[in-house]
Amino acid sequence: MIFKLAWRNIWRNKRRTLIVVVSIVVSVSVLLLIDTLSMGMMKQMLDNQINLHIAHIQIHKRGFNDDKTLKNYIPDSEKIEEVLRQIDEIKFYSRRVISYGLINSAFNSSGVIIVGVEPEREKNITIISRSIVEGKYIGEDRGIILGKKLAQKLNVEIGDKVVLMVSDLNGNVSSDVFRVIGLYESPSSEFDKVYVYIPIESAQQLLGLGDKVIEFALILKDQNFINSVKDKIARAIGNSYEVLSYDDISPLIRIGIEMYKELIWIYYLIFGIAVGFGVVNIMLMSVFERVREFGVLKAIGMKNKKIFALILLESFMIGVVGTIIGLVIGLVLYLPLSKTGVDLGIFAESLAWFGSGRIIYPVLTEFTLSLLIFTMPFISLIGAIYPAIKSIKFEPVEALKHI
């Protein structure tokens, strides 16, 4: 009965209630889109970091992460490979040689990170092989691929020659000529300006490393295995190596994502406050219009706490109705977008800088969903407390004088 009473009461002034319901509907559906897009963007940023270069786990000689020089090479990569082959959760791994260097064209030069990779194996680790926009992927001797951005800066095209200059293992300057065979474009423009790829043998030769490598990059069957596999490897290969997850290597991403998650709260706060004011407003109006009725209810013998609960329930129902409609509308918009993605072309520059790519696929997490479900009904409840207090403040005699 109290439900029936509350439900009918909220529709007494349809227009007034609808205004608040609509504001909740809009808030919930907009929040759903903002939140899922942000989540999608963060996830893509993280995935891109993993897929572009870092991979799930990296293995180096101990000390490499603090001092990224060639002398920290891995002396016995066969032993490590043996260990990796025995761990089931590892899907792919690849060996790499990495060095800072200078790239020179006839027109310009630039500081770069030279990555020597095993072309076939690396295909399974990163998306570089799938990001070629001109020419082809590495494979042949002395072929190099660059980011398109870098190629523009150096003013080189496919087929042009460039010179890589490094300081080799012994500290001597070493250089070699490479032919540009492919240009890539990744989701991160900053990355594209810096990373260049050559076959691992070419890199070993250039750097005087013999057959030594600098790092292993691993992709696991499931991200959830990362910490356990990390420990497993570390135990197996011993203390003279460091085994790091993407999170150890690039903690800034995680910190950035956590900050971003906190920023999303601001949206909830803004919409929540707006809706909250609306609720306080209409519930106060509705209470003041019904003062006499509360007097009658009290004269009949209804207790104050029941009347209090009635007002809260009315407001809560408004919150629930708005939330349900808002969720339906939000989901109807979200579902197709989560398949096609949202092309944020106008922000392409900054998105490329963040490294998320310009097409964002919104992601709805359980956390977001529950936040969306509970926020507005909760705010409606809170917003009704003051009006509800008002409703029971009147003494019955005073209330009955109201018409």
Added chain:
Amino acid sequence: MTLIKTENLTKIYSDGKVQVEALKSVNLEIEAGEFVVVAGPSGSGKTTLLNLIGGLDKPTDGKVYLEGVDISLLKRDEMADFRLRKIGFIFQAYNLIPVLTAFENVELPLILLGISESERRKRVMEVLNLLEIGELADKKPNEMSGGQQQRVAVARAIVTNPSIVLADEPTAHLDSKTGAMLIDLMQEMNRKRGITFVICSHDPQVIQKAGRLIKLRDGTIEDDKKFW
């Protein structure tokens, strides 16, 4: 049995400077089963007396006993409960909850009492039929005439089988024919169910039906006559 007893009941309204002594040390005893009309000119204190008896307001001085209970000792929720079980109210107008049908309005106090749905249905229909307004059951207050609304209000007041029904000018907004029918109805309920009625009114039709007529003037009892 003495159902209602007031002892030196006094009510002084003061809003800052002006003080109005609405009731001056009223002593009154009403037996169970009486049909009392409280008459008197406007401002004589009728409503004040009724509100104090019903526990809707607190006296400045003096006491009200209902069935021997000093109601000043009851806490707010206990008083609400007491009203729910023992007292029915009928006001001048706007007695009903506008979003509820006649049936639901009458049902409301039974719900507050926690009575089961089937029992509620039985008792509400019984009262509505008794008052010959069974066909109004599904009507909302704004679909009923003033007289019909007041009948529903009577039904709601008596559905819990209270000891007392307090009615404040129940016929004030009705034409004389409807008013006469309503007062007849109340008298019938008084006779059939033994419910004590205390009705404030200056409507001659009502005064004429009184079993006991109490005349108030300036907050004191000027006259108290018992006819039956």
